Amino acid sequence: xxxxxxxxxxxxxxxxxxxxxxxxxxxxxxxxxxxxxxxxxxxxxxxxxxxxxxxxxxxxxxxxxxxxxxxxxxxxxxxxxxxxxxxxxxxxxxxxxxxxxxxxxxxxxxxxxxxxxxxxxxxxxxxxxxxxxxxxxxxxxxxxxxxxxxxxxxxxxxxxxxxxxxxxxxxxxxxxxxxxxxxxxxxxxxxxxxxxxxxxxxxxxxxxxxxxxx
Amino acid sequence: xxxxxxxxxxxxxxxxxxxxxxxxxxxxxxxxxxxxxxxxxxxxxxxxxxxxxxxxxxxxxxxxxxxxxxxxxxxxxxxxxxxxxxxxxxxxxxxxxxxxxxxxxxxxxxxxxxxxxxxxxxxxxxxxxxxxxxxxxxxxxxxxxxxxxxxxxxxxxxxxxxxxxxxxxxxxxxxxxxxxxxxxxxxxxxxxxxxxxxxxxxxxxxxxxxxxxxxxxxxxxxxxxxxxxxxxxxxxxxxxxxxxxxxxxxxxxxxxxxxxxxxxxxxxxxxxxxxxxxxxxxxxxxxxxxxxxxxxxxxxxxxxxxxxxxxxxxxxxxxxxxxxxxxxxxxxxxxxxxxxxxxxxxxxxxxxxxxxxxxxxxxxxxxxxxxxxxxxxxxxxxxxxxxxxxxxxxxxxxxx
Numbered sequence: 001x002x003x004x005x006x007x008x009x010x011x012x013x014x015x016x017x018x019x020x021x022x023x024x025x026x027x028x029x030x031x032x033x034x035x036x037x038x039x040x041x042x043x044x045x046x047x048x049x050x051x052x053x054x055x056x057x058x059x060x061x062x063x064x065x066x067x068x069x070x071x072x073x074x075x076x077x078x079x080x081x082x083x084x085x086x087x088x089x090x091x092x093x094x095x096x097x098x099x100x101x102x103x104x105x106x107x108x109x110x111x112x113x114x115x116x117x118x119x120x121x122x123x124x125x126x127x128x129x130x131x132x133x134x135x136x137x138x139x140x141x142x143x144x145x146x147x148x149x150x151x152x153x154x155x156x157x158x159x160x161x162x163x164x165x166x167x168x169x170x171x172x173x174x175x176x177x178x179x180x181x182x183x184x185x186x187x188x189x190x191x192x193x194x195x196x197x198x199x200x201x202x203x204x205x206x207x208x209x210x211x212x213x214x
Numbered sequence: 215x216x217x218x219x220x221x222x223x224x225x226x227x228x229x230x231x232x233x234x235x236x237x238x239x240x241x242x243x244x245x246x247x248x249x250x251x252x253x254x255x256x257x258x259x260x261x262x263x264x265x266x267x268x269x270x271x272x273x274x275x276x277x278x279x280x281x282x283x284x285x286x287x288x289x290x291x292x293x294x295x296x297x298x299x300x301x302x303x304x305x306x307x308x309x310x311x312x313x314x315x316x317x318x319x320x321x322x323x324x325x326x327x328x329x330x331x332x333x334x335x336x337x338x339x340x341x342x343x344x345x346x347x348x349x350x351x352x353x354x355x356x357x358x359x360x361x362x363x364x365x366x367x368x369x370x371x372x373x374x375x376x377x378x379x380x381x382x383x384x385x386x387x388x389x390x391x392x393x394x395x396x397x398x399x400x401x402x403x404x405x406x407x408x409x410x411x412x413x414x415x416x417x418x419x420x421x422x423x424x425x426x427x428x429x430x431x432x433x434x435x436x437x438x439x440x441x442x443x444x445x446x447x448x449x450x451x452x453x454x455x456x457x458x459x460x461x462x463x464x465x466x467x468x469x470x471x472x473x474x475x476x477x478x479x480x481x482x483x484x485x486x487x488x489x490x491x492x493x494x495x496x497x498x499x500x501x502x503x504x505x506x507x508x509x510x511x512x513x514x515x516x517x518x519x520x521x522x523x524x525x526x527x528x529x530x531x532x533x534x535x536x537x538x539x540x541x542x543x544x545x546x547x548x549x550x551x552x553x554x555x556x557x558x559x560x561x562x563x564x565x566x567x568x569x570x571x572x573x574x575x576x577x578x579x580x581x582x583x584x585x586x587x588x589x590x591x592x593x594x595x596x597x598x599x600x601x602x603x604x605x606x607x608x609x610x611x612x613x614x
Contacts, residue, residue, distance in 0.1 A: 057492065058492055059491070059492045061492070076324075078399060078493075079399055080400075081399060081401055083402065183402070187492045188485075189487045189494070190492070191428065192428050193368065193370075195426070195429060199426070
């Protein structure tokens with residue numbers, strides 16, 4: 001039996017659709033109710049909080065998982081990224097009020113000591129330190145866009161899909177950090193020891209992703 | 215409550231006992247095979263570590279100044295310390311050298327890893343120039359894993375030379391990016407780099423297949439076919455055939471995309487996995503290149519395992535409950551003399567110096583002892599069945 005961890009929330013339905021479209025026995029995922037573990041055919045699906053998904057794989061509770069690129073970067077766990085599904089596309093950006101744009105157009109040193117609110121402290125630290133800018137990182141767990149409005153921070157580092165939430169909060173994109181999409185990942189152990197099973201799943205999903213793109 | 219520095223931990227209780235048991239099994243097995251214990255210094259000079267470690271590993275070193283003002287780091291890698299010592303303290307005539315160790319290593323705590331110190335057991339074999347040396351090390355490692363109850367653990371075997379040769383015809387920085395992508399586990403980035411970089415078709419075809427070269431010994435044939443003649447797999451094939459002949463065929467798997475964190479490997483490499491845990495318990499491999507960096511020529515093989523991890527998965531994790539021996543108001547010397555004879559039975563023994571029988575029994579129950587002995591007459595009470603009010607049938611006579 002192959003165990004696949006799926007992130008609940010924003011990308012759950014995309015991951016579930018992808019599995020079904022790839023021909024895997026996953027019809028129960030269409031309406032999982034409150035179940036957190038679902039078994040169908042030779043597969044077990046674990047429904048987990050997105051930020052916990054990499055941990056399930058890393059510790060061996062799941063062989064495979066779907067996880068967003070942002071979550072993978074933030075977790076920094078040694079996983080194997082097998083496939084970019086191209087689904088759930090969004091961007092990690094630094095955003096803030098328009099008045100801050102000038103500082104982001106100038107020398108990186110002008111970003112020094114900015115207060116940055118984010119749910120991705122690791123990505124934020126890597127991003128700003130790669131530019132040699134020391135910033136104050138404020139770790140929040142949600143409603144990041146509120147932080148500059150309430151004077152808690154100068155800017156934010158967050159994921160953006162359409163930009164609608166930023167606009168509604170009078171924020172604009174100041175800097176692009178990275179592109180994010182839904183990835184198929186596995187632990188190094190599973191890749192090495194269950195490669196035939198993983199390859200079959202990966203190929204089925206890959207062919208489905210290609211069909212959608214073409 | 216005493217606070218510890220962040221990233222540090224005290225280990226006690228059953229886990230500490232299990233770690234000591236695993237360490238004892240490991241050291242006694244390797245010493246039996248001629249490996250000599252080595253206790254490297256906790257502080258290493260930065261100048262002797264820096265050039266020999268890859269940049270990713272250097273970033274994790276914890277730099278400190280010694281009280282004498284010398285720039286140092288807390289020991290981040292025992293192999294390096296061992297090889298440096300052997301290079302400067304043993305003449306070539308003294309080889310082969312066999313070393314085993316059990317000690318702490320230190321690395322900068324970085325999420326998700328919060329610990330700064332960890333316990334490592336390991337062994338090094340330097341100076342044998344034949345294939346048997348690689349197999350010896352892996353055979354003993356598997357024997358040790360068996361003895362601590364990890365009979366279903368797996369050795370994942372790869373070969374650093376295979377990848378090194380596959381990127382040998384590529385411009386250096388591009389080769390570094392390609393190996394880096396594989397090391398990071400990003401097959402997406404790896405595939406993209408193979409498309410982008412200027413790579414001769416022959417090598418591109420091999421590199422494209424590397425992420426799929428997992429499985430049993432048949433993978434070695436598949437990999438060899440990619441090269442035609444001259445596949446850099448001889449050492450690995452020898453290891454696999456020897457371990458298979460020794461009955462360990464079902465305990466090894468091949469992964470030719472394996473890249474170990476330390477960049478000094480130059481031949482067969484391996485990671486150890488247990489049945490029920492996703493992360494590597496440690497690993498090692500051939501490091502002839504490191505040896506040459508230390509001014510030595512020849513073959514070297516070593517490994518390091520995380521002692522805390524293996525102990526937590528070992529058969530020693532659940533400690534057998536002890537026997538409580540009540541001194542029964544005998545003189546301490548007489549009580550200890552009688553208890554000593556009980557202790558030689560192999561089960562852990564705890565003395566009870568309570569003044570009365572009832573308190574001693576209560577204490578034994580609270581401490582989870584399996585049985586209780588009255589040292590005055592040798593009568594034994596099985597604490598598991600005590601609830602039924604029964605004593606063991608017949609009184610065991612103390613051997614005194």
